[in-house]
Amino acid sequence: MIDLAEDTPSNPLLRLGAQPIALTAAALLLLIAGVTSIAIWRAYTGSAPEADRVVASRQLQARTAQASEQLVEKTKGLEATQQESIDQLQVVQDQLQTVKRLLAAQQADTKRLSEQVATLNESIDGLRQSFASARATEAETPSVTRRKPARHRVHASARKRSHG
Template sequence: MIDLAEDTSSNPLTRLGSQPIALTAAVLVLLIAGVTSIAIWRAYTGSAPEADRVVASRQLQARTAQASEQLVEKTKGLEATQQESIDQLQVVQDQLQTMKRLLALQQADTKRLSEQVATLNESIDGLRQSFASARATEAEAPSVTRRKPARHRVHASVRKQS
């Protein structure tokens, strides 16, 4: 067993294992040195979390500005389209008013012509009735034979012979 005791005293790792406080202190010093070196490295290279937040906020502001510009452009486009639609609607309304006026004039002309046709029909009916009554009076009156004048008879006989 003495041999074992001598082997442990000559090996430094075994000696550290027997003193856990020293081992823990050494590991702690190494960790603190590592964290400190990382913090110093980030501070000098500018990749600290605050710098990342600043970069992220600037990117967000740039995206917001770009989105705002796009919205303004789209709004202007919509305004132009709406104005064109209003202008076209005004033209259509003007054409509709013109068509209404023309239709009213055409209806007035149609009414006037219809009245004239009705008046002509009444006149024609009156003439028919008068013609019918004249024929009726003629039929009741004794028939008188009319003779053609002599010169018509001569020409008629000449024509018959040829």
């Protein structure tokens, strides 16, 4: 065993292996130093990509806001156009109702006038028949029973005056 004691001081790896806490502490210190150096290195050199991300994010937000505003404006424009179309449609419907009323009145007048024309035609037909029957009756009666023409009556009344 004395031989082992003599070998231990000459081999430094064996001496570290004998103290595992010291070895773990040294490894931990190296690990912390590495992480710290990486963090410091990223803080100085890695800030540009971080800033680029922030700028890109802000630009995206600005574009989104602008697109949203444009969408709102277009929606308002569509609403106005739709309201104008509704108003125009209402005017056309009102005009159509007016035309329907005028057409109904005109049809009623046309019907009334047609009935009046039919009544007049019937009256004319009645007069024609009456005139035709009067002529037929006149043609059937002897000419003796006819009245004297107006010129004979005039001469007769003139004779009475001259004799009187």
